[in-house]
Amino acid sequence: MSGWALIRIWTVVVYLFMFLPVAVVVLLSFNASQFGAFPMTGLSLRWFGELWANEAILRAFRVSFLLGALTAAISTTLGVLAALALVRYDFRGKNLVSTVLIAPILVPEVVLAVALLLFLRFLQMPKSFALLLLGHVIFTLPFVVLVVQARLVGIRRDVEEAALSLGASPRQTFFAVTLPLLAPAIFAGMLFAFTISFDDITGTLFWKPGGVETVPTQIFAMLRNSISPEINALGTVMIVLTVGLPLLGAAIARRLGARTR
């Protein structure tokens, strides 16, 4: 057997190891019986129905959506402004600001989570939804900044200068030229922020106030009590959302991008 064949087999094994459990969860979510075991006794949407009837889970979904949407809105706004400042302007301490903005992806999330919590303690502020939101903004911001920055570098300055020379004020130029050309990146950044926030558990566990659950923390809580097939169904829904959204986003961004290249 050649080396390449070995590498191929090894790759397949690694991927199986990673994705088989996910596939099992998705499969079992359609299982008719109460106890997750193979062979499956029949197909059913029963567990999805139960999800729909579970008030706690619906509440968690609402919290996650609200949190994700607010995180996306705030991160994108701040991220676009930060990227503009970093790419288009020269100011003192630019490298420092850039590093600080990107740092949250480099620091382990647990460390970031504890640090923010300790800081809040120090300020003697109670945990709140606002804190949770703040935390999510902090660690989604780097993604938005990086994506928007990359696109902004590709927008030639002379296109903006042309708009200025034609009589558009700097603000009009931003809205008529820069923003439309940035749109695909802004959209992508927004989706990143939403899915990362929607997915997050580590930071959320530290920051969430009592009584508030997001979908991931809800799953975590349910797992501690029992292994209900509902969790499989919930897992399937999560997978569809967190994989499907970025794919959809990428498709839309590609269409937007094709027009503006």
Add this chain to the structure above:
Amino acid sequence: MIQPAVQLRDIVKRFGSFVAVHPTSLEIPEGAFVTLLGPSGCGKTTTLRMIAGLLDPSEGEIAIKGRRVNEVPIHKRNLGLVFQNYALFPHRTVAENVAFGLRYRGVAREDIRRRVAEALALVQLPDLGHRYPRELSGGQQQRVALARAIVIEPDVLLLDEPLSALDANLREDMRVELKRIQHRLGITTVFVTHDQGEALAMSDRIVVMSAGRVEQAGPPEEVYNTPATEFVARFLGASNILGARVAAAGDGEVVLDADHFGRITLPPERARGVGPGARAKLVIRAEKLGLSPPGAPPGDGISIDGRIETVDYQGQVARYFVRVGDTQLQAINMIDEHPFSEGDAVAIRLRPRDCAALAGDAT
């Protein structure tokens, strides 16, 4: 006196401690086509961007139509700007690109449509309004960029190497086209290039720059025939520069004893700043040296002997490098009459009135 369209008064541009433009004063007459010509890095773009308002001069004053504009931001200067890379708005159609400036001037909708159509017709792209820039060739994109800049009827049209991204044939066409449009509209134009051919063909006035300074400014013939400095002589076309001694000056003529060619008499306007008894530099354009077979009748000029060392064919003309004593001269001649080859002995002819002299010693 008529007011110049653009006036630069002692403008200076520094980047940190580096001086990109040394004190420069320049007047651009209304309706003129003025070219800033010079090698890469000499400060052409910097000067143009200061006129445009994209850069603030470190010192000095800029006036457009007699009004000081140092404090006026670019979008209120009413200028047309064309860039080397077209800089069209990629997310807008050709018609929308051209209409852009009119929108911000509050022009009525039907007037916009009419003026856009007129501008596109002027640049000979009447049917492409609905296309996106990426669907156009480079030459077409540059025409759109030109249409977009002139449709707003700017006080001054500023062009920064607008032709240099185009291939050679297209560049020739666009050169003619641009000149035609400029002439037709009578629009004051500042054109930046490092291509001397472009500058000579298109300009009413050429401003030759080097290392942030103006070396010479004047009509093309003047700059070409009577260069003010050795830099100008070498930068515009191929020139031979020979050492000479000034035998006499005054009485409406300057007499030089030049290396190899001997006694040459020039009218004073071709030998500015050359005083008696001093050394001078004799500037001879390569195409003013005529080569002929040895022994041919000398005609009305000076004839000396030389030997061809190298031939560089350039289509209709050839550039010959000819050895005369310790000097190598360049001669550019048509090749239909006397195609010479390496090693041929030739007679080199020169009419003194085709030369110019500069003060200082040749190096």
